[in-house]
Amino acid sequence: MIRPEDILAIKDLSLAARRTIDGFMSGINKSSVKGAGLEFSQYRSYQPGDDLRWLDWKRLARTDRYYIRESEMETSISVRLLVDASKSMDHRDGDFTKMDYARHLAAALAWLAHSQGDAVGLYVFREGQVFPLPARRDPQHLARLFYQLEGLSAEGTLGDAISYKHIFLGEQKRELLIFITDHYERSGEIGRLLELLAALRHEIIVFHVLAGNELSLDLGGYSQVEDLETGERVPVGTSGREEYAARLGAWLAAVRMRCLDLQIDYQLMRMDEPMDAGLRKYLKSRMGAGLI
Structure with a gap:
């Protein structure tokens, strides 16, 4: 952890901000929200009302079961x-x-x-x-x-x-x-x-x-x-x-x-x-x- 007097002594706020957030993020895993995003996360069974755009048609053809592709959604x-x-x-x-x-x-x-x-x-x-x-x-x-x-x-x-x-x-x-x-x-x-x-x-x-x-x-x-x-x-x-x-x-x-x-x-x-x-x-x- 960075001493408070060291951070406050930095006049360039952009640099001070980066150093503070680097310390804050150290050891903290990025949290994500499950939804319709770009990076694949997991499959789950289709539920009535789900958006069919996220239905995995290839998996349906192989298994004859309906699956929704869940992804990590950046909010x-x-x-x-x-x-x-x-x-x-x-x-x-x-x-x-x-x-x-x-x-x-x-x-x-x-x-x-x-x-x-x-x-x-x-x-x-x-x-x-x-x-x-x-x-x-x-x-x-x-x-x-x-x-x-x-x-x-x-x-x-x-x-x-x-x-x-x-x-x-x-x-x-x-x-x-x-x-x-x-x-x-x-x-x-x-x-x-x-x-x-x-x-x-x-x-x-x-x-x-x-x-x-x-x-x-x-x-x-x-x-x-x-x-x-x-x-x-x-x-x-x-x-x-x-x-x-x-x-x-x-x-x-x-x-x-x-x-x-x-x-x-x-x-x-x-x-x-x-x-x-x-x-x-x-x-x-x-x-x-x-x-x-």
């Missing part, structure tokens, strides 16, 4: 990467911010989607607006997506879902929406966004980005913390670590439960752990749940 979908670029994503742990991590994670997922033949788009939530790059499949589009990510900075607030509802109502087909966020919200705006997207019956994955120092309350000697979006400062004493840990655990459990209630996949991504390890952990959880 192509539209993937939208939704990136929270509000000011809270400017939180720093060591040399890197959550925005740095989100930028590299989005690049890796875009590379993976593109390599599978999927159309991929980028939607950045910042300063109460959405900055869209609609999904496309060509290599030039992927280069534009990387360029947009490289210039991405964290500013303002996420904004409310009602402000950009029209962007997600225009598509009739189901899509895969991947939301990269630290889940910081002042008045339930992320919850409303997830409810909106879930109501449209898209498949949704939330990658919840948190820094190691906020998970362990490692303040580096500072006695107070600042809300990056409001400027509010709160004193923190060493005696409050247990209470902080308890509240953090309760909050994480609540975030996960809200996603589960909306039938949204959830994965915590720690900045102090290898990115490919987090992706592999998510894949294993899906496989364990029988979703892959």
Whole structure:
């Protein structure tokens, strides 16, 4: 596994994405969907309603039995990467911010989607607006997506879902929406966004980005913390670590439960752990749940 600081230090997002996905794919077998495709997989007995185009006539002539040729079918979908670029994503742990991590994670997922033949788009939530790059499949589009990510900075607030509802109502087909966020919200705006997207019956994955120092309350000697979006400062004493840990655990459990209630996949991504390890952990959880 590649150390997170080594990946985040790579300025070329295309290179960083390839290295991350190479690590993620190491040891993972390609999954396939059985259907009418190009590469033969197996035979099965004919069932009423099967498409006769996939009937093996030569095998019928030899055996006088009806068999359907099943193949491995490559599926192509539209993937939208939704990136929270509000000011809270400017939180720093060591040399890197959550925005740095989100930028590299989005690049890796875009590379993976593109390599599978999927159309991929980028939607950045910042300063109460959405900055869209609609999904496309060509290599030039992927280069534009990387360029947009490289210039991405964290500013303002996420904004409310009602402000950009029209962007997600225009598509009739189901899509895969991947939301990269630290889940910081002042008045339930992320919850409303997830409810909106879930109501449209898209498949949704939330990658919840948190820094190691906020998970362990490692303040580096500072006695107070600042809300990056409001400027509010709160004193923190060493005696409050247990209470902080308890509240953090309760909050994480609540975030996960809200996603589960909306039938949204959830994965915590720690900045102090290898990115490919987090992706592999998510894949294993899906496989364990029988979703892959």
